[in-house]
Amino acid sequence: xxxxxxxxxxxxxxxxxxxxxxxxxxxxxxxxxxxxxxxxxxxxxxxxxxxxxxxxxxxxxxxxxxxxxxxxxxxxxxxxxxxxxxxxxxxxxxxxxxxxxxxxxxxxxxxxxxxxxxxxxxxxxxxxxxxxxxxxxxxxxxxxxxxxxxxxxxxxxxxxxxxxxxxxxxxxxxxxxxxxxxxxxxxxxxxxxxxxxxxxxxxxxxxxxxxxxxxxxxxxxxxxxxxxxxxxxxxxxxxxxxxxxxxxxxxxxxxxxxxxxxx
Ligand code: CIR
Numbered sequence: 358x359x360x361x362x363x364x365x366x367x368x369x370x371x372x373x374x375x376x377x378x379x380x381x382x383x384x385x386x387x388x389x390x391x392x393x394x395x396x397x398x399x400x401x402x403x404x405x406x407x408x409x410x411x412x413x414x415x416x417x418x419x420x421x422x423x424x425x426x427x428x429x430x431x432x433x434x435x436x437x438x439x440x441x442x443x444x445x446x447x448x449x450x451x452x453x454x455x456x457x458x459x460x461x462x463x464x465x466x467x468x469x470x471x472x473x474x475x476x477x478x479x480x481x482x483x484x485x486x487x488x489x490x491x492x493x494x495x496x497x498x499x500x501x502x503x504x505x506x507x508x509x510x511x512x513x514x515x516x517x518x519x520x521x522x523x524x525x526x527x528x529x530x531x532x533x534x535x536x537x538x539x540x541x542x543x544x545x546x547x548x549x550x551x552x553x554x555x556x557x558x559x560x561x562x563x564x565x566x567x568x569x570x571x572x573x574x575x576x577x578x579x580x581x582x583x584x585x586x587x588x589x590x591x592x593x594x595x596x597x598x599x600x601x602x603x604x605x606x607x608x609x610x611x612x613x614x615x616x617x618x619x620x
Contacts, residue, residue: 362536363485364571366617369406370428370459372416374399377423381607382446384525390603398600399426402577402614405597409572411617416459422452427613430477430495430526431456433504434618437511438466440504445475445495468507474500479526479613485536488513489550491527493520518550525608532569532612534576534594540585542567557592560584565601568610577611 374396379389406413419425424446431452433440439460441453460467470476477495481488481504488508490501498517505515520527521544530545538555542564546556559567559582566582569589578586580598589596601610 361619363483364533364535364573365619366409366411366572368463368618368620369411369413370416370434370463370616371399371403371406371413371614372426372428373418374426375418375420375423377420378426378607379423381423381609382448383607384523387606390606394603395426398603399614401599402611405575405577405599406572406615406617409575409597411572413615414459414463419452419455422449422455424449424607425452425455427479427609428452428456428616429613430479432460432616433478433481434460434464434616435483435511435513436619437513438468439464440468440470440507440511442478442504443470443472443475443500444477445493445497445500446477449477466511468510470500470507471503474498474503476500476504477526478616479528480520482528482531482533482539484533484539484554486514488515489527490515490517491520492517493524493526495526496520519548521545521548528568528612529608529610530564530567532567533571534569534589535571540567540569540589557588560588565605565610568612570611572617579605579610581605 480491480496501517508515531541563582566585570577575597576594577597579601
C-alpha cells in the first residue's frame with residue numbers, strides 16, 4: 358500500500374494570538390505588529406487550513422507568552438505521536454508545558470524531549486524519507502541529538518544540519534513543496550543540504566517567502582512575495598496567497614502558526 362504524502366494532513370492545532378504579541382520576540386525592530394491586523398491574518402490562516410480540508414482545534418490565547426500563537430515551536434506532531442519540545446528562547450520555554458495537556462488528549466504517544474538541550478519546532482523540516490533538524494540559536498547540538506533519539510523512537514530518520522547565520526529558524530529559509538522538491542533561499546541551499554532533491558530558489562529580495570506551507574493540494578505563500586507566487590504557479594502548484602506582513606514584524610511566517618498531522 359502506498360503511504361500518504363508527507364504533506365497530507367487532516368488535523369491542525371492553532372492558538373489565538375494574545376494581546377502581548379505586540380511585544381513578541383524579533384531580531385530587528387521594525388515596529389510592533391498591530392493586534393487587530395494580527396488577528397485578521399490568523400483568522401484568514403485558519404480559514405485557509407479548513408478550506409484545504411483540515412479540522413482545526415483552536416486553543417485560547419495565553420497572555421503570559423507573547424509568542425504563543427506560534428504553536429509550531431513548542432511541539433512536533435506526526436501520525437505516530439507527538440514530541441513536546443524545549444523552546445530555545447527563555448520567554449517561550451513555558452509554552453511547551455502549556456501545549457502538553459492538549460497533545461496528551463490528541464495523541465496516544467507523547468514523548469518529552471529530555472533536557473538539558475533546546476530545540477524549536479521551527480527548526481524541523483519533515484521530508485518523505487528523513488527529518489532535518491537545523492541547528493540554530495534556538496536549537497543547540499545537545500537538543501538536536503536528544504531530538505534525534507525521540508524521532509528514531511517514532512520510526513523517523515533524523516539528520517542534523519545547519520541553519521545559515523542570522524536566520525531565526527531552519528524553516529525560516531525553506532519549506533517542502535512536494536515529496537521531491539523544496540523551496541529554499543539561495544543562502545541555505547548553497548550548503549548542499551538539499552542534495553538529491555529538486556530545489557526552487559526564492560527570488561532575490563523575496564527570501565521571506567521561503568517559509569511557505571504545503572497542505573494537501575495547496576501551497577500557502579506570503580502574499581507580499583509576487584515573484585515567488587508567479588514562479589510556483591508557473592511550476593504548476595496551486596498557490597494560496599496569505600497576508601503575513603504583521604506577523605513578519607515578529608519574524609514569523611506561515612508554518613509557525615499551526616501544528617499539522619494526519620491522524
Ligand atoms: C520567535 O522569535 O520565537 C517568534 N517571534 C517567531 C516564531 C516563528 N516561528 C517559526 O518560524 N516556527
